[in-house]
Amino acid sequence: MLLIGLTGSVAMGKSTTAAMFAEAGLPVFDADRTVHELYRGAAAPVVEAAFPGTTENGVVDRDRLRDRVLGDDAAMARLEALIHPLVRTERDRFLREAAAGGYRAVVLDIPLLFETATEGDVDMVIVVTTSAEIQMARMLARDGMTRERAEAMIARQVPDPEKRRRAHFLIDTSTSIEDARRQVGGVLRAVAGMTGRV
Numbered sequence: 688m689l690l691i692g693l694t695g696s697v698a699m700g701k702s703t704t705a706a707m708f709a710e711a712g713l714p715v716f717d718a719d720r721t722v723h724e725l726y727r728g729a730a731a732p733v734v735e736a737a738f739p740g741t742t743e744n745g746v747v748d749r750d751r752l753r754d755r756v757l758g759d760d761a762a763m764a765r766l767e768a769l770i771h772p773l774v775r776t777e778r779d780r781f782l783r784e785a786a787a788g789g790y791r792a793v794v795l796d797i798p799l800l801f802e803t804a805t806e807g808d809v810d811m812v813i814v815v816t817t818s819a820e821i822q823m824a825r826m827l828a829r830d831g832m833t834r835e836r837a838e839a840m841i842a843r844q845v846p847d848p849e850k851r852r853r854a855h856f857l858i859d860t861s862t863s864i865e866d867a868r869r870q871v872g873g874v875l876r877a878v879a880g881m882t883g884r885v
Contacts, residue, residue: 689792689883694800695815696844698825700860704815705796707871715794716781718774725773733769757839801845810883814854817861
């Protein structure tokens, strides 16, 4: 089974691109969605113990948690050490189910693929990219987002040029949904017939 890693910096259009792969019939593991689910379940008491006051009614309040850890490298590292193993457990379950279902390829949508040095866990990497100007405009369009917060989020990630350099394929979302979909189709044609490690 071919393991395709899909990544990209914040506001590059990765979630939309992941949906295109799902529409094409590939199972997609969404690491961000998995974290959201964990924050409503198994991770909540763990996060509350490490960062008191960041949950409410047994659910992690993402804004409170973000305010607690953003800009604090030690706190962010502590949070990641708690959450990443839980995400890996869910990812491994997804892979077992996909293999049992006979799928020949899957997409692992992992925003921090390079940041967590886990690109070696996949057979190839697709990076979703756009210009820095479009990225910032998309971020500032989000509710409650400030330029300072956006810049802090971007600064925590591997720079986009470095991600593009390390990619096997690029999906550029600078122009239109239709163009991005054509690029996804091109990737699927290129990898058809390839086999992976699983």
